[in-house]
Amino acid sequence: MTAYVALLRAVNVAGTGKLPMSELKRMGEECGFGQVRTFIASGNLLLTSDLDEAEVRARVAARIAGHFGKPVPVFVRSAGEMTALVTGNPFTDDKPSRVMAHVIDEPPTAAMLAEAxxxxxxxxxxxxxxxxxxxxxGIGTSKLKLPAVAAGTARNMNSVAKMAALLADMA
Known part of the structure; x- marks a missing residue:
């Protein structure tokens, strides 16, 4: 059994991407996942499954698309990958709330940073x-344009660390 988190892009409790976390939890349970829970109201679904990452993503994405009537990007990471995000943070000299991990589908390259x-x-x-x-x-005043992360989703390091800890307890 692997502990995973499904990170949904542009989902929250209000606005255009409204999805109550109780509904997201229910969707995860309907997918047949174990130990289903959510973490804060920004589209984080923690779960366990014997399925591989691609199948977990496909099941969650299908349920979310059914709810919204359109596809919503879903990024799935294992407990180990979330821990690696925490331990790999090169900006520990900054406040964790001001450091974002922009999660993307493909391995990042130096060329992606050069496009900033x-x-x-x-x-x-x-x-x-x-x-x-x-x-x-702070992110609120930033004018940074980073095309490589436009289709991804971001979480601050406080959230990443907390989810990594929760997933480690589930594994």
Whole structure:
């Protein structure tokens, strides 16, 4: 049995991507996953399954698409991968709330970082199927344009660390 988190893009409790976390939990249970729970109201579904990552993603994506009537990007990471995101954070000198792990589908490359525009005080680094960005003064004032993460989803390092710990307890 593997512990996974399914990270949904642009899902929250209000606005256009409204999805109550109780509904997300129910969807996970209907997919047949074990130990289903959510973490904060931003589209994080923690679960256990004997299925591989691709099948977990397919099942969650199908349920979410049925709810919204359109596809919603879903990114699945194992407990080990979430721990690797935490231990690989190169910006431990910044507040965890100001460091984002932008989760993407493919392994990141230096060329992706080279495409960044309007870089102010932000620092960027490659991670495991993610790009770390330290926003220094805060994400709210950043003008950073990073095309490689446009189709991904991001979580701050406080959330990543907490989910990694929760998943480790589930494994």
């Amino acid at each position: 525009r309007q870089v102010g005080g932000e620092r960027m680094a490659l991670g495991p199927r993610a790009i770390y960005v330290s926003y220094g003064e």
